[in-house]
Amino acid sequence: DEESPSIIVHPDHKVAKINDNIYGGFTEHMGRCIYGGIYDPGNPLSDEIGFRKDVIDAMKDLNVPVVRYPGGNFVATYHWLDGVGPRENRPKRPELAWLGLEPNTFGTDEFMKWCEVVGTEPYLCLNFGTGTLDEALAWLEYCNSAQDTYYANLRRKNGREEPYNVKYWALGNECWGPWQVAQLTKEDYAKKAYQWAKSLKLLDPSIVLILCGETGYSSWDYYVLKECVTWSVHGLGGDRTKSLIDMHSIHIYTADKEHMANATAPRGAERAIQMASALIDLARIENGVPETVPRQTICFDEWNVWDPIRAPGELGAEEKYTLSDAIAVSVFLNGFIRQAKDLGMANIAQSVNVISPLITTKDGIVKQTIWWPLLLFSKYMRGHSIAVNVRAPEYTGRTNPAWIRATIETPYLDVSASISDDGYVSLAVANLSEEKAFDVKVEGVKKGEVKVYMVDGENVDVANTADEQKVGIKESSWDGVGKFRFGKHSFTLLRWKA
Ligand code: AHR
The missing domain is CATH 3.20.20.80 (Glycosidases)
Structure with a gap:
């Protein structure tokens, strides 16, 4: 919708x-x-x-x-x-x-x-x-x-x-x-x-x-x-x-x-x-x-x-x-x-x-x-940064410094995209929300093999120590069909050949 x-x-x-x-x-x-x-x-x-x-x-x-x-x-x-x-x-x-x-x-x-x-x-x-x-x-x-x-x-x-x-x-x-x-x-x-x-x-x-x-x-x-x-x-x-x-x-x-x-x-x-x-x-x-x-x-x-x-x-x-x-x-x-x-x-x-x-x-x-x-x-x-349009709910709470929201948007999904010299597209998506996962329609993605690299954790306070690495990279793949779920408080990189 x-x-x-x-x-x-x-x-x-x-x-x-x-x-x-x-x-x-x-x-x-x-x-x-x-x-x-x-x-x-x-x-x-x-x-x-x-x-x-x-x-x-x-x-x-x-x-x-x-x-x-x-x-x-x-x-x-x-x-x-x-x-x-x-x-x-x-x-x-x-x-x-x-x-x-x-x-x-x-x-x-x-x-x-x-x-x-x-x-x-x-x-x-x-x-x-x-x-x-x-x-x-x-x-x-x-x-x-x-x-x-x-x-x-x-x-x-x-x-x-x-x-x-x-x-x-x-x-x-x-x-x-x-x-x-x-x-x-x-x-x-x-x-x-x-x-x-x-x-x-x-x-x-x-x-x-x-x-x-x-x-x-x-x-x-x-x-x-x-x-x-x-x-x-x-x-x-x-x-x-x-x-x-x-x-x-x-x-x-x-x-x-x-x-x-x-x-x-x-x-x-x-x-x-x-x-x-x-x-x-x-x-x-x-x-x-x-x-x-x-x-x-x-x-x-x-x-x-x-x-x-x-x-x-x-x-x-x-x-x-x-x-x-x-x-x-x-x-x-x-x-x-x-x-x-x-x-x-x-x-x-x-x-x-x-x-x-x-x-x-x-x-x-x-x-x-x-x-x-x-x-x-x-x-x-x-390589090169490429154009990307994002529609995502806007965060309206306190920011530090306070002037940020007056001069630049702060959507829950923070996104950039690039294309490498050998033709791979990478889409970097941070979901800032502590509460919500977002199911997102990704247009322009190539159907088939999309590599998924995800950095997330149980809650926003988790940290890594010498004894335990709680946060790392989880790798998986996606067929590019339907919506992709960006989990709460996560960073995801999607990558595919253009
Ligand atoms: O990176 C630490 C310190 O922060 C640097 O020495 C200084 O340039 C800055 O104030």
Whole structure:
């Protein structure tokens, strides 16, 4: 009937290319992310370098394309030179972001090696706190230069002949935050970012530079974009085929104690992408940036469900995830697919132990609830996003933040769809309702063999532990005939050959 829920998939209507980098990771020197997470020398589960093999396998399963490093807030007092060369000469330093002690036994070369083993690309964040432009240039030279110069030779001396060719570089992290060791005003930041961008691109014009934004919809975002979105400033009159900065970074963590507010919160993150992308357009218009300059994309380089108050462990960082959070994560990811046109990269914060789908113990790894939708998206939601129409009852209760429902719909069924390069259609459906299953007519589905991958559980509070995995993926198939039942509080991915 007219009112019953329906989904219409349009495999022939491609909306935008999905950038593989939206499945990026993030490893910060924070809590047990590096030490005891990806790096755990002496543990029988580690290789001869000290890399945890179970973590590497998980990263490979997830097919993580890019990993951000070394922070986060940590980077604001990080001097990269402390972390290279013979270990016995590396200084221990007080660490001011998380008030710990940084041993520097894991640094640039270890991270690069780890990326190589995992098969992922490094993305480095520069120290905009206590760091200098000289240091940043030296780091870029160390990583990327093939010339006979001091820092390139230092890299060779440390055992690496070929440049690492690190493509992605961020101009600081959350420089607006009152928690920063050296917080900046938007005016000071924009001036500094512009200068650094100019110099860094002189040294290596091939890099992708990421500007430090806030939520995507603040006056900080508007101001720094307005000051820095321009064409390359190199050469007389500049080069109007290249941009000075290439991406704009935003960060959003969501959480709520009540399930529906928790599960709908990531719709605010989707709205943030739309708003940030409008600010990019506005800056380009106001600055008269010609179309020949590639349009800046959004780098959502920290996202996840995180409530530091409820998270146990050191620094309130070892968040324990429930089924409700897994549904929230699938809503985040659906939003990324729907906004694929504007999203150049996204990095779940973080990859291991700290606010993470993966928790290491000394003798194994726990895959938390949020791991499973992330795995399904990363495996199947690649290629192009495609058009999809959804009719589903609208949630009208409280949302967090409160403004979500005024600006973007919050139906109980949250949906996105994609088509892979080899012609497989994937339909991702989160049923947010705690009470109701929905029987849905799916138009555009191919009758015959539809693969079904389902993530659900007894109730929205269930979680996985080292002893028991209550939430995982259930596989089955459907003939595509009649209605499909999306169970209450579940995430389902349907997949068929177009
Ligand atoms: O990911 C944890 C922290 O959250 C990061 O260090 C910081 O950038 C953000 O505030």
